[in-house]
Structure formats: C-alpha cells, structure tokens
Amino acid sequence: MLDLLVDDVSEILTIEKLSAENLNDSFSVLNEFEEYKTFLYNDALNYQEMFISKTYLLIEKSTRSIIAYISLAADTVALNPREKKKFGMDDIPFMFLPALKITKLAVACGYEEQYAHVGSFLIEFACDKAFSVNNDFFSCRIVSVDADVEHNPNVIEFYKKNGFQPMKSNIYKRKFPLRTKIVGMWRDML
Numbered sequence: 001m002l003d004l005l006v007d008d009v010s011e012i013l014t015i016e017k018l019s020a021e022n023l024n025d026s027f028s029v030l031n032e033f034e035e036y037k038t039f040l041y042n043d044a045l046n047y048q049e050m051f052i053s054k055t056y057l058l059i060e061k062s063t064r065s066i067i068a069y070i071s072l073a074a075d076t077v078a079l080n081p082r083e084k085k086k087f088g089m090d091d092i093p094f095m096f097l098p099a100l101k102i103t104k105l106a107v108a109c110g111y112e113e114q115y116a117h118v119g120s121f122l123i124e125f126a127c128d129k130a131f132s133v134n135n136d137f138f139s140c141r142i143v144s145v146d147a148d149v150e151h152n153p154n155v156i157e158f159y160k161k162n163g164f165q166p167m168k169s170n171i172y173k174r175k176f177p178l179r180t181k182i183v184g185m186w187r188d189m190l
Contacts (some may be wrong), residue, residue: 001112001113001115002016002114002116003116003117004115004116004117004118004120005116005120005124006115009115011054011061011077012060012062013058013059013060013061013067013115014058014059014061015056015057015058015059015125016054016056016059017048017054017056017057017075017144018040018044018045018048018054018055018056018057018069019045020034020045020079022030022057022059023040023041023045023057024064024065024067024154026063026064026067026090026108026174027040027041027054027065027066027069027108028067028108028110029108029109030109031107033106033149033151033152035151036104036106036151037106038065038106039071039106039118040055040069040104040154044069044071044104045084047071049088050108052070052073053071053073053103053104054071054073055069055070055071055104056069056070056071056072056122057069058070058118058121060100064067064161065108066108067082067107067108067110067115067118068103068105068106068107068108068118068119068122068126069105069106070091070102070105070122070126070150071102071103071104071105072100072101072126072129073100073101073103073132073147073178074098074099074101075098075099075100075101075142075144076097076098077096077097077099077144077167077184077186078095078096078097078167079097079167080095080168083168086187087099088190093130097106097141097142098138098139098140098141098142099134099140099141099142099143099144099186100126100129100130100140100142100144101143101144101145101146102123102143102144102145103146105107105119105122105123105145106120107119108130110152119158119162120162121144121145121162123162123176126143126190127143127163127187130142130189131189134189139188140187140189141188141189142153142186142187142189143164143186143187143189144184144185144186144187145159145169145181145184146163146182146183146184146185147159147182147184147185148181148182149182149183150181150182156183156185159185159187163187164185164186164187165185165186165187166185166188167183167184167185167186168182
C-alpha cells in the first residue's frame with residue numbers, strides 16, 4: 001500500500017485539470033455516492049466552462065484510471081469575533097475573509113486499500129493551490145468545505161483530522177437555513 005502523504009508517488013500518479021481528453025469512464029463509486037459520479041460526468045466540465053469551479057483528477061499514469069477528484073471554487077468565510085481572535089485576526093474590521101472552497105471531493109471505490117490517504121492528499125493539493133494564488137493573484141487565507149453529512153456521516157471527522165473545524169458564525173447559518181445536510185467547515189492557511 002502506498003501512503004500518498006508519505007511516499008513519492010509522482011511516477012505512479014498525476015493530477016490533471018479535468019478536460020474532455022482525460023475524462024474517461026473509469027471512475028466508479030458505491031450507490032450511496034452516485035451524486036459524485038453524476039457531478040463528474042454531467043456537470044464538472046460545464047462548470048469549468050462557466051467559471052464556477054475547476055475540477056482536478058488524480059489519475060493513475062499506467063492505466064489512466066481516475067482514482068479521485070477535487071473541485072475548487074472561490075469563496076468567502078464569515079468568522080465570528082471569537083474565531084477571529086483565536087487566529088490573531090481580531091483587529092481585522094470585516095467579518096468575511098477570502099477562501100478557496102472544496103466544492104466536491106470524491107475517491108473511486110476500490111482504491112482506498114492501494115493508496116492510503118487519497119482524500120487528505122487532495123486536501124493538501126487544494127491548500128497548495130490556495131498558497132499559490134497568494135503568491136501570484138490575490139489573497140486567500142482560508143480553505144473551506146461544505147461537509148456532506150447526508151452521504152457520509154463520518155465526513156466531519158475526516159475533515160477535522162485534516163485541520164478543519166466547523167463554522168460557528170450565525171451569518172453562515174442564516175445565509176443557508178435550508179442546507180441541513182451539510183456542515184460548513186474551514187481551515188486556516190497559517
């Protein structure tokens with residue numbers, strides 16, 4: 001078993017931005033995660049063309065199989081005064097901070113045993129993307145995600161292990177009162 005957080009996998013795996021050329025029919029999921037397969041094959045390319053989100057595929061080089069994918073978009077995160085103080089931002093006069101949002105993250109079934117920490121590997125990829133925009137384009141302090149507890153009740157623990165915490169801001173809850181199947185979470189980049 002290869003550990004994607006420890007082992008050098010650059011000769012075995014590659015991350016590529018989704019395109020019509022690299023989207024093949026190799027990505028499969030359990031029935032309860034069918035929404036993630038549907039998104040990849042029906043929506044992801046269209047969202048890229050409309051500048052809504054960018055999707056990146058983790059591909060096995062030898063077979064061109066899609067091991068996992070992550071979709072990213074711009075976001076803002078509202079922090080309450082206690083959260084801002086905890087991270088040394090209490091003197092910042094605004095509540096909303098720039099963020100990179102993980103809009104989708106999915107791993108194909110059957111690869112968890114072959115490649116350990118696939119999801120965590122893609123989260124680190126997202127954090128690297130957030131840092132790169134800080135160097136070249138605009139500021140991005142936070143990585144955010146709407147943890148999908150409808151399809152996976154254990155997903156909150158997964159994100160907590162990767163440095164995320166649930167959002168406490170009431171503004172977020174007021175903004176999306178009907179989204180009870182997700183839990184907004186965030187991770188400070190510093």
